[in-house]
Amino acid sequence: MARHYRISIWFNNRMDIRESSSALRRILTAVLAVVAAGQLWAAPAVAELRNGEPGAQAACDRIEGDLAEAIDEAGVPGATVAVVTPESVDVRAVGEDAAGEALEPDAAMLWGSVSKPIAATVVMRLVEEGRLALDDPVSEYLQEMPTTDPRFRSITIRQLLNHTSGLPFGAEFLDVDAPGRRASDVIAAMEDLELVGDPGGAYSYSSVGFVFVQAVIEEVEGEGLAEVESRLFPGVGELDDVSPGARFVGNRALSWRTPRDGAGLGYGYQGGSVGALAGFVQDSFGERGAGEIDEMIEEPVDSSGGGSMGLGWRVRADGVVWHTGTVPGYFSAVHIDRERQVAVVVTMNASGLLPEEQLLGITEDLFEEVRGNEGDGGGFGGSPVGLLILLGVAAVVLVVVGLGIRLRGGRVRAAFWLAGSLVVGLCGWWLLPALLEVPARYLWLWVPEVAIAFTLIPIALFGVGVWSAFRSRERGRPRARTGRGQQRRGAVGSGSAHP
Incomplete structure (x- = not known):
């Protein structure tokens, strides 16, 4: 790239062909000298590894x-x-x-x-x-x-x-x-x-x-x-x-x-x-x-x-x-x-x-x-396949959590979290191996972090779903009246019926 850049400058300055050729020859000579020097340096580097050689x-x-x-x-x-x-x-x-x-x-x-x-x-x-x-x-x-x-x-x-x-x-x-x-x-x-x-x-x-x-x-x-x-x-x-x-x-x-x-x-x-x-x-x-x-x-x-x-x-x-x-x-x-x-x-x-x-x-x-x-x-920073898998896991979890938070209604939300745990589990242990054309056990063998994620996240979502269902059931129950409130309402009722 540097050589092409220099050649373009020479022609832009209207240098003649002989000058350009001479400069090009000098560059090629320098490159060959560097390569030769590298070979001469490399030979001792290998030779010194031989038995009995100093160094x-x-x-x-x-x-x-x-x-x-x-x-x-x-x-x-x-x-x-x-x-x-x-x-x-x-x-x-x-x-x-x-x-x-x-x-x-x-x-x-x-x-x-x-x-x-x-x-x-x-x-x-x-x-x-x-x-x-x-x-x-x-x-x-x-x-x-x-x-x-x-x-x-x-x-x-x-x-x-x-x-x-x-x-x-x-x-x-x-x-x-x-x-x-x-x-x-x-x-x-x-x-x-x-x-x-x-x-x-x-x-x-x-x-x-x-x-x-x-x-x-x-x-x-x-x-x-x-x-x-x-x-x-x-x-x-x-x-x-x-x-x-x-x-x-x-x-x-x-x-x-x-x-x-x-x-x-x-x-x-x-x-x-x-x-x-x-x-x-x-x-x-x-x-x-x-x-x-x-x-x-x-x-x-x-x-x-x-x-x-x-x-x-x-x-x-x-x-x-x-x-x-x-x-x-x-x-x-x-x-x-x-x-x-x-x-x-x-x-x-x-x-x-x-x-x-x-x-x-x-x-x-x-x-x-x-x-x-x-x-x-x-x-190299790592395999792009593994990175894409991790990004896919994060995307699935973010979508499920985001939709779950926006839902209103206790029973609907509980059903969503329970279904979400099933969907994430299926994505991890069935869909992903099918796309990669490998058995599900390969997640544990080669990307255990992904296997752990697809195990713990569905469990967590299932737990949230059970908790949401329990809260929804508690909210649906009629609240028990306190004794003092019952007495007050009883007194008012008695006074109105029997002045």
Whole structure:
């Protein structure tokens, strides 16, 4: 913008073409010099993180301090971070767990959708071994498939991994507290599942698609996905003692029990320590891992937000490979710069729909700092969807209260408050989930402040209605006469009858 502004001034002052070209060349030279200087500065910033390099300790200390400051501002109880290079993994922990105890660097957390590229990598290993092919139909491996649409039988493994299968997000089948349930059993129960598009068509992010991925892996391997992944990637899936997580209620993160979905290891319920996740990421710098990622991002599809989606991994325009993940109580992110051979892995023990973009911004800032760039990811204020939900709640309540106050007549007002409590309750627990196409329990999982509001407000309105009905009944009763008034009226009556 500044360059176009200067060019317009030059032409307005009737500068000749040669002078304009000369000035333009000087500007371009300056820009290239700044870019080159930035690259030269960034290279040492990455190099000093290598094992044995002077300043590595100071660089990781600086990142640790920045993370501590960022999560304190965001209200997150604690976080762990790992800076990964081909030669080293440096792990740090800041803050507390959701129970108020100091967070340890080896604290196990759930990784949310970062589970997806892990499951996709397992698939690539099976492809390498010749045990399946990416373009095989899923129906070749699974006996139980939805029968509501014949297109289900044409969905391929590749389409599951890059989210072009036509499957919906599938909220009604996700985030269930059932550690023992199997992916194949969940698929067998998908009688009402409908496709949102043709298999192989447009990108549509689908977590339920990775339930199918998990089922295929378990069928081919003959054991659970947890056992497969922990065997391939040491430390992954060690979840006997998960550090407590928290959910945001307003701007406060409160300790809250997280569901554990045994059929969700492929889409979001895998986990472990940040060191275990960093070890998985470090494999991508080796010859085998680099070859796998090359194939996984060879033909990415356009996804929302201007980026693209490979097989399990997201890809930025600058070539950075990344993914984030969130389940109730936890948030994680992986960012990999394959050119500079450095990655940043972050796990946090808090989640919520409203602060999700802010948490992503924190991880992006740390990654850019490690790369030697100036990050600005923390500028996001939150998800507009969550904000619109909160505004909708406020609007409904204001309308109901405003109409109730204007009504006159005790019985009419009481009936209105009672009906209002029913309307608000239905809006919150039926209409809103229907509009968002999620089950009502998702309010408790992702926006508990909204769930609390739609629980307490109808109760309050119902209470006002009962109180109004009681007052109306009291006012309708004839008032009892006092003894003195009765005596006075009796005396007057006696005098008039018997002078």
